[in-house]
Amino acid sequence: MSFVPSSVVALSLCALALxxxxxxxxxxPSLVPAAWERISVRxxxxxxxxxxxxxxxxxxxxxxxxVEAPDGWAAETxxxxxxxxxxxxxxxxxxxxxxxxxxxxxGRLQADVRRKVLHFPVRLTRDGGxxxxxxxxxxxxxxxxxxxxxxxxxxWAAFALAGAAFGLATLAVILSLRRERPAG
Numbered sequence: 001m002s003f004v005p006s007s008v009v010a011l012s013l014c015a016l017a018l019x020x021x022x023x024x025x026x027x028x029p030s031l032v033p034a035a036w037e038r039i040s041v042r043x044x045x046x047x048x049x050x051x052x053x054x055x056x057x058x059x060x061x062x063x064x065x066x067v068e069a070p071d072g073w074a075a076e077t078x079x080x081x082x083x084x085x086x087x088x089x090x091x092x093x094x095x096x097x098x099x100x101x102x103x104x105x106x107g108r109l110q111a112d113v114r115r116k117v118l119h120f121p122v123r124l125t126r127d128g129g130x131x132x133x134x135x136x137x138x139x140x141x142x143x144x145x146x147x148x149x150x151x152x153x154x155x156w157a158a159f160a161l162a163g164a165a166f167g168l169a170t171l172a173v174i175l176s177l178r179r180e181r182p183a184g
Contacts, residue, residue: 031148043103049130054122058087063108071093094127118147
């Protein structure tokens with residue numbers, strides 16, 4: 001008689017009891033301040049109804065440099081306001097059952113970002129108009145990335161470094177003008 005660990009049985013029962021109709025993943029899992037990054041959201045459809053729109057809210061510390069639309073899809077960048085975050089919405093295509101699509105954009109994380117984790121709420125819209133929200137408190141788990149390192153320099157420290165560099169450059173110019181010239 002073989003022994004099956006209880007954790008395996010519990011996970012199997014959970015998977016059967018709670019089938020996910022969509023899987024959403026975010027890549028990369030971490031971002032580096034001041035670096036240009038290709039950020040993508042992968043959507044897999046496991047339901048009989050196609051996904052026809054994908055909306056991703058982008059944290060305000062990321063500048064959107066460009067958006068990539070899969071074949072048959074159109075992308076729209078939506079500027080943030082004081083009450084709503086910036087977002088990207090892809091429409092016009094279809095992610096059918098058993099298919100996946102990758103929705104990507106080029107972004108740049110601010111150099112002086114102080115957060116440790118960034119959240120990317122995602123809203124998927126089905127062909128019939130129903131929506132699934134991947135965010136805290138939504139139907140799916142929230143998508144997030146961590147910040148890999150930080151410049152950890154304040155604006156005052158940057159000002160002091162710039163002043164020191166200016167002082168060294170001035171000293172170099174003065175010394176080069178004062179150096180002795182060979183007698184001729």
